[in-house]
Amino acid sequence: MELLSSPNFHSHVEELMKLHHVPGLAIAIVKDGVIASTGYGMASLNPPAPCTADTLFDIASSSKSLTAASVGLLVNDDEKYPDVQYEATMSSLLPDDFVMSDDGYTKAVTVEDILSHRSGMAPHDNSYLSPRAAYPDDARSVTRNLRNLPVCAPIRTKYVYCNIMFTVATYLVEKKSGMSFSDFLHRHFFQPLGMHDTNLQPECARTKGLGDRIATGYSWNREAAEYREFQSPDCPEAQGAGSIITSVNDYIKWVQAMMNHEGPISPELYKGLVKSRILQNPDAIDLRPLSSPTACALGWEIFYYRGYMVVNHDGEVSGFGSCHFFLPELKFGGVIFANSTDGGTVATILARELIDEALKIPAVERPNWNEIESQYSLDNGEETLEELMQQLCPGITEPQPQMIPLSTYLGEYWNPGYHSLTVIVKNDKLFIDATDRSFGFSLVFQHVHDQTKYIVHLSDFLEGGDILFKAEFRLEKNKAVKLGLHIEAELEELIWFDRVEGHFTDK
Numbered sequence: 001m002e003l004l005s006s007p008n009f010h011s012h013v014e015e016l017m018k019l020h021h022v023p024g025l026a027i028a029i030v031k032d033g034v035i036a037s038t039g040y041g042m043a044s045l046n047p048p049a050p051c052t053a054d055t056l057f058d059i060a061s062s063s064k065s066l067t068a069a070s071v072g073l074l075v076n077d078d079e080k081y082p083d084v085q086y087e088a089t090m091s092s093l094l095p096d097d098f099v100m101s102d103d104g105y106t107k108a109v110t111v112e113d114i115l116s117h118r119s120g121m122a123p124h125d126n127s128y129l130s131p132r133a134a135y136p137d138d139a140r141s142v143t144r145n146l147r148n149l150p151v152c153a154p155i156r157t158k159y160v161y162c163n164i165m166f167t168v169a170t171y172l173v174e175k176k177s178g179m180s181f182s183d184f185l186h187r188h189f190f191q192p193l194g195m196h197d198t199n200l201q202p203e204c205a206r207t208k209g210l211g212d213r214i215a216t217g218y219s220w221n222r223e224a225a226e227y228r229e230f231q232s233p234d235c236p237e238a239q240g241a242g243s244i245i246t247s248v249n250d251y252i253k254w255v256q257a258m259m260n261h262e263g264p265i266s267p268e269l270y271k272g273l274v275k276s277r278i279l280q281n282p283d284a285i286d287l288r289p290l291s292s293p294t295a296c297a298l299g300w301e302i303f304y305y306r307g308y309m310v311v312n313h314d315g316e317v318s319g320f321g322s323c324h325f326f327l328p329e330l331k332f333g334g335v336i337f338a339n340s341t342d343g344g345t346v347a348t349i350l351a352r353e354l355i356d357e358a359l360k361i362p363a364v365e366r367p368n369w370n371e372i373e374s375q376y377s378l379d380n381g382e383e384t385l386e387e388l389m390q391q392l393c394p395g396i397t398e399p400q401p402q403m404i405p406l407s408t409y410l411g412e413y414w415n416p417g418y419h420s421l422t423v424i425v426k427n428d429k430l431f432i433d434a435t436d437r438s439f440g441f442s443l444v445f446q447h448v449h450d451q452t453k454y455i456v457h458l459s460d461f462l463e464g465g466d467i468l469f470k471a472e473f474r475l476e477k478n479k480a481v482k483l484g485l486h487i488e489a490e491l492e493e494l495i496w497f498d499r500v501e502g503h504f505t506d507k
Contacts, residue, residue, distance in 0.1 A: 003357055004029065004038045013040050016349060016370060021220035022321075022340040023227070024051030025347075028248035029334040029354060030256045030326075037249050043215040043339060045227065053249045056197065056205060056214045057337040058232035059322040060315030063244040065273075066254065067166050068115045068299025070173050070184055072269045075111070081176055086112040086272060086298075093172060097140065099147040108155055111172070114165035115298040116277035121162050122152035122490040125439050127418045128164070128237050133436035137237035139171035139181070148417030152490040159280045159296055160490055163241035166299075170240035181239050192263045193253045198246035201234045205245045214245065215339040217319015219463040230319055230462045238438050242317060248335045251324060255333040258311070259326040273298045274311055286376075288352075289367045306359060312351070316344040318462040323347040325355075332358045341463060345377045385455060388470055393449040402447040406430055409473055409480040413497035421497060423483070430454075435461040443485075445471060456485065470494070 003009050004027060017025055023045055028037035037053035074084040083093060090098040090113075091106050100106045105120060113119040127149060128137045137145070142164060153160055170181040177184055182200040190198050197213070199205040205214060218227045235243045257263045261270050276295035284293045292304040300311050312325035321344025326333030334354050336347040352369040389396050409430055412422045421432050430445035440461035445454045452475060458467040472494060474482040484494030 003354075004036045010040070013350065016346050017041055017338075019370075020340070020342045020346050020374075021218075021227070022338045022343045022346050023218050024055065024215055024340075025336065025338040025343065026051055026053050026055055026057070026248040027334065027336050027350065028053060028252035029332070030252055030259070031330075031332045031358070033256070033260075033331070035249075035252055035256070037252065039248075043213075045216070045218075045229070049212075051215065051339070054197070054213060054247045055337075055339075056210060056245050056247050057322060057339060058202065058217065058242070058317055058320045059244050059246060059251065059324075059337060060242040060317035060320055061163075062251075062313055062315035062322040062324050063240070063242045064166055064315075065258070065299040065313050065324070066185060066189060066244065067169050067240040068273055069258075069265070069269070070181070070188065071111060071115060071169050072272055072298065073188055073264065074173065074176055075272065076266065076269050084111070084172070084176060086110065086115075090114060090168070090172070094143065094175060097143050097171070097175075098168070099144070101147055101150055105151055105155060111169075112277060112298065113155060114162075114168055116296045117159050117161050117165070118156045118278045118296070119162065119165055120151045120153045120155045120158070120160070121146070121165060122150065122160060122488050123162050123164070124149045124417070124488055125163055126434070126437055126441070126487050128167075128438045129419060129436055130237055130438045130440065131234060132440065137438070139167050139174060139237075139239060142237060143168045143171045145417060148415075150417075150488075150491060150493075150495075152488075156278065159278050163238060166240040167238055168240075185244075188264050189254065193257055195246065195250040195253055198244065198250045200239060200245075201236060201243050202232050202245050203234045210245075213247075215320075215337075217339055217341075217462075219319060219341040221464065228463060232317070232319060235438055242315065248337055251335045251337075252333070255324050255326050255335055259328060259331060259333050274300055274302060276302050288372060305355060306361075308355075308359065310355065314344055314348060316341065318460060321345065321347050323351050325351050327355065327358065330358055342377070345373050349373045382467060383469075385468060388455050388468055389448055392453045392455070392470055392472075396449055399446060399448045399455075400450075402451070404451045404475075404478075408475070408478060409483075411480070411499050412501075413483045414500045415495055415497040418487070418495055418497065420500075421483070423480075451475070 024041040024043045026039040039052035041051050043049045043051040043055045074081040109119045257265050261267050274297050280294045290306050294301050294303040314323035322337045324335045349369045356366045406425050432443040434441050441458050444457045452473045454471040456471045470486040472484040473480045481499050483497045486494050
């Protein structure tokens with residue numbers, strides 16, 4: 001426990017933060033019931049504010065463990081909720097609401113399927129609408145939109161990370177308990193565990209007077225060599241998948257409760273949550289040193305390191321990175337939060353180093369986790385412009401000029417699962433403003449071939465950046481009538497939008 005107060009460790013953390021462009025970071029660890037915590041760097045650069053163990057962060061997908069535990073409480077309460085079981089089908093629990101695009105999936109997908117990313121549903125993260133939209137999504141509308149979204153794999157055959165299904169899980173909690181998901185979390189977890197500064201959504205924290213403790217989010221612009229800063233937005237349409245605002249001093253209480261089966265966590269509930277359901281990497285490719293393949297449990301991930309079970313989950317959203325973990329055999333766990341998009345890499349590095357420390361591994365036998373995790377973070381799997389051009393038009397080496405007037409393509413396009421997108425002209429390019437999405441973005445089209453095939457440049461509305469994918473228009477009588485976007489990487493096919501007249505909504 002004295003490690004956190006060591007000058008050498010403090011210098012090491014600050015060196016990692018500088019290397020990976022992380023302004024602020026906080027750590028809490030627990031060993032045999034004793035908690036230690038500290039903060040490093042800055043929660044805000046302008047105005048300057050130090051990062052402490054009480055600084056509040058958006059922990060993104062590190063929230064999922066609480067979502068699964070919420071469902072687990074229903075499962076273990078046979079008196080009030082006898083029908084809610086891990087093996088129960090979602091369509092039997094949410095009739096009419098839980099309908100997938102294939103009837104076989106509707107009839108077969110279970111509670112444990114949606115909580116372990118094995119439902120066969122593609123992520124479709126760009127489909128749901130934020131409070132910035134004219135008709136924002138909520139847990140119910142996200143659930144009901146499943147019927148309009150194509151699946152990408154047979155049920156239980158492939159691990160496909162799907163945020164949407166965790167929001168669906170919160171709708172199940174709300175329907176069965178009669179409480180909002182926020183109130184459910186407060187009643188069953190935050191209040192009993194003394195997590196008094198933890199809330200669902202930033203606005204809830206601000207309403208309680210905690211706004212000055214919320215860290216500013218940052219992303220590093222490598223070309224300009226400067227930070228881009230922003231505040232974490234409210235995302236009620238993605239509740240359960242993320243959006244818990246908390247500190248390491250608060251969240252370590254949740255880790256300790258899980259590890260020790262305390263408070264709302266009974267041994268039976270714990271057993272259900274940490275049971276492995278599907279391997280993430282069944283081919284065991286590119287494993288970390290001395291580590292097993294990772295299995296997905298319910299809101300947690302399980303792997304073995306040097307023979308010890310590690311229960312963990314990380315989180316990443318624009319401006320924030322996090323992880324939380326514990327080793328049940330050692331009664332040792334930790335929580336690490338950072339206010340940078342690259343902070344998740346540093347959190348993972350430090351988690352691995354802390355585990356080596358807890359295991360008392362000699363320094364000469366410890367892997368260079370900074371080198372290992374830095375390499376993994378660089379391998380993002382994104383396709384290059386040249387690769388995409390070859391997929392669109394084999395043999396082409398240069399994009400061809402745009403010959404047809406851009407007015408040919410302008411207008412509103414509609415897909416029942418992805419809603420409305422409007423093509424306009426901006427800076428002499430076809431352009432779509434989709435900042436109304438939960439993961440807001442804009443699209444710029446670059447013509448490649450045949451006046452119909454394009455490469456699209458996606459820029460995140462908070463972080464910027466340039467992600468490329470394929471697009472295609474279909475023309476009839478000198479007018480675009482369809483737009484296809486390869487906006488979901490887990491699908492081979494494009495998502496097709498029909499050109500429409502007037503305004504549509506399925507709310």
